[in-house]
Amino acid sequence: MPLLSLPQQTFFLYSQKTLSKFTKALLFLFSKMSTNSNSFQNYPTPLSPPLPSISKDIELARAMTASSKSSVFGLSRSDILYDDEWLIAVNKPQGIYCDSLLASVPRILADPADSDRLSEGNQASPYELHLANRLDRDTSGVMVITKSHKVAAVLVKAFTNHKVQKTYVAFCIGSAPQSERITIKSGHGRSKFGAWRVYAAGDVGRKLPGGSIVRDMETTFEILSINGKRSYKEPSEPMKDEENTIIVEEKAVIDVDAKKDEIFVRAFPRSGRTHQIRLHCQYLGIPIRGDVKYEGVYEWKGRTYDAHELHAESLSFQHPITGFPVLIQAPLPLWASQVLQLVTD
Structure with missing residues (x-):
């Protein structure tokens, strides 16, 4: 009998000690899981509604149309709102992607004698062009493009610091x-x-x-x-x-x-x-x-x-090189002009 009871007693004591350690480990894991669960549940809740179901197909169709238009888009001289040796501002049309607009800038900045070669991709642009601001695909209006890395750094910082x-x-x-x-x-x-x-x-x-x-x-x-x-x-x-x-x-x-x-x-x-x-x-x-x-x-x-129908009407800022104040305004698009024609006092 003693030989049989001793192993049972020893086994019982060993199991109790092991269970104690196992229980502590479980409690630690549960506390971590609880913390992670609480942090997930505590994410901020958005206050505006989710995207309407109708928007998915309409936005896809608009994006495809804009891609087609953007692939053949080219700036004209009449699109230029401001131009100096450090930056250029243009009036972005509705339904054109910003990157397509940027790609068309070198040709309009080139000398007439070089414009054909630029359009064929045979000559690199002498400028380091950067978008200082971006507009949504369907938003028209003022866009500023800098002509060097140095000017870009200064102007982008001005946008970031709400100086524009x-x-x-x-x-x-x-x-x-x-x-x-x-x-x-x-x-x-x-x-x-x-x-x-x-x-x-x-x-x-x-x-x-x-x-x-x-x-x-x-x-x-x-x-x-x-x-x-x-x-x-x-x-x-x-x-x-x-x-x-x-x-x-x-x-x-x-x-x-x-x-x-x-x-x-x-x-x-x-x-x-x-x-x-x-x-x-x-x-x-x-x-x-x-x-x-x-x-x-x-x-x-x-x-x-x-x-x-959203239009970037104006930008005003301190010139990144000269320090002089600059105000750039874009002409109103047709939809806005039509609204104003109907406005009465």
Whole structure:
């Protein structure tokens, strides 16, 4: 009997010790899993809706059309808004990709005698061309291209540090705001599905799926006309009006059954986030006409719109070499000119 009981007793004591270590290991693993689970659940929640299902096919068709147009696109002298030995500014058309526009710059900068050889690819451009700013495929307006690495570094830094003032105009459809001037501040980032979304201002700095973080974005809107009423104004530095500042912390409440107005706005983006103006217009309930990605109407008053109506109107900055102030303005596109023809005081 003692010979039999001793191994059983020894085995019991050994198992208890092993189980104790195993239990501690399990508790450690569960705590790590719990921490990871909590951090996943604590990712910021986007406050703007996901992309509408209708946008997928429409955007694909638009992209294919733009690729065809961009492949044969060439700048003309009339597209040049500003030119000196350090940089050139051009008026980008709607439906053209930025990189295609950049590729067409060397030929327009070349001497007439060299232009044919450049077009055939037989001569390298003497310039180190860089896009100082980018515009969405369907956004028209001012684009600045620098002619050397040195100038590019200075001007890109100016954009990053918000030293460049920008104005845009857009035609929106929605319930007209009560205020003539609105400043909206929010977060900006990519959702787990890869789409750009509005986040709460309080979420700025928080981590998103994939490792990026929520960044701040701020836009001031000036209402230029509602249903053809009020007068157009020249671009100006927006006045700060705390009473009309919206700090985004929750989802917008949009009355989908409310009367839809035609609203012509000017936007002053302080930050330069991707799709910033389009996202903020969507949040305010006045999405840009034709902007199907952000709930803009695709059809309006019997007409179908093949692109969104957003135009980069002006850029002003300190010249990266001379230090002199530079203001570059692009002529308004046809859709904006037509709006202004109907505006009354």
